[in-house]
Amino acid sequence: xxxxxxxxxxxxxxxxxxxxxxxxxxxxxxxxxxxxxxxxxxxxxxxxxxxxxxxxxxxxxxxxxxxxxxxxxxxxxxxxxxxxxxxxxxxxxxxxxxxxxxxxxxxxxxxxxxxxxxxxxxxxxxxxxxxxxxxxxxxxxxxxxxxxxxxxxx
Numbered sequence: 821x822x823x824x825x826x827x828x829x830x831x832x833x834x835x836x837x838x839x840x841x842x843x844x845x846x847x848x849x850x851x852x853x854x855x856x857x858x859x860x861x862x863x864x865x866x867x868x869x870x871x872x873x874x875x876x877x878x879x880x881x882x883x884x885x886x887x888x889x890x891x892x893x894x895x896x897x898x899x900x901x902x903x904x905x906x907x908x909x910x911x912x913x914x915x916x917x918x919x920x921x922x923x924x925x926x927x928x929x930x931x932x933x934x935x936x937x938x939x940x941x942x943x944x945x946x947x948x949x950x951x952x953x954x955x956x957x958x959x960x961x962x963x964x965x966x967x968x969x970x971x972x973x974x
Contacts, residue, residue: 836967842951843954844951844954845921845951846921846922846923846924846949846950846951846974847917847924847952848915849868849949849954849955849956850915850924850926850949850951851952852868853865853868853892853927853956854910854913854940855909855932856868857910858907858908858910859910859912860906860907862898862899862901862902865876865898866891866894866895866898868955868956869891869894869955869956869959870891870952870953870955870956870957871889871890872889872891872957873890873891873892873894873955873956873957873958873959874886874888874889874957874958874959875887875893875894875897875958875959875960875961876888876958876959876960876961877885877903877963878960878962879962879964879965880902880964880965884965902935903933903935903967904936905933905935905941906932906933906934906935907930907931907932907941907943908931908932908933909930909931909932910928910929910930910931911928911929911930911931912927912928912929912944913926913927913928913931913952914926914927915927920950921949922950922951922957923948923949923950923953924946924948924949924951925946925948925949926946926947926948926949927945928944928945928947929942929943929944929945930943930945935946941962941967943963943967944963944964944965945961945962945963946961946962946963947959947960947961947962948952948960948962
């Protein structure tokens with residue numbers, strides 16, 4: 821029985837609590853971004869980015885951008901992504917708040933299908949987000965570039 825001395829309740833872990841954080845804070849903005857991604861509303865997704873946002877992909881393969889500067893570049897990069905991959909679920913989400921109240925680290929998996937083939941798609945991500953004044957100012961995405969080969973081969 822939870823709460824009983826022999827079966828204490830597990831301690832609350834803020835990174836798993838689902839608490840949306842303060843309005844406009846990084847946890848709340850991250851959760852809205854996931855909602856827009858699942859709705860395939862990339863206009864709303866990119867509207868969460870500051871005009872001067874930076875998006876980085878440290879593990880990008882040769883020929884792919886490692887850095888995008890500005891919301892317009894993010895919009896151009898993401899244009900058509902829902903035509904390639906149909907993300908149907910974001911799961912295994914753990915959000916770690918940091919000593920900097922504007923920065924979070926989000927671990928997650930995204931699952932769906934490759935549009936061209938119907939093949940299943942699952943990828944794991946670790947993202948570092950900096951959110952200032954309710955907008956994503958910096959997004960660093962650590963993802964497996966081999967997943968891109970599977971999607972591109974379709």
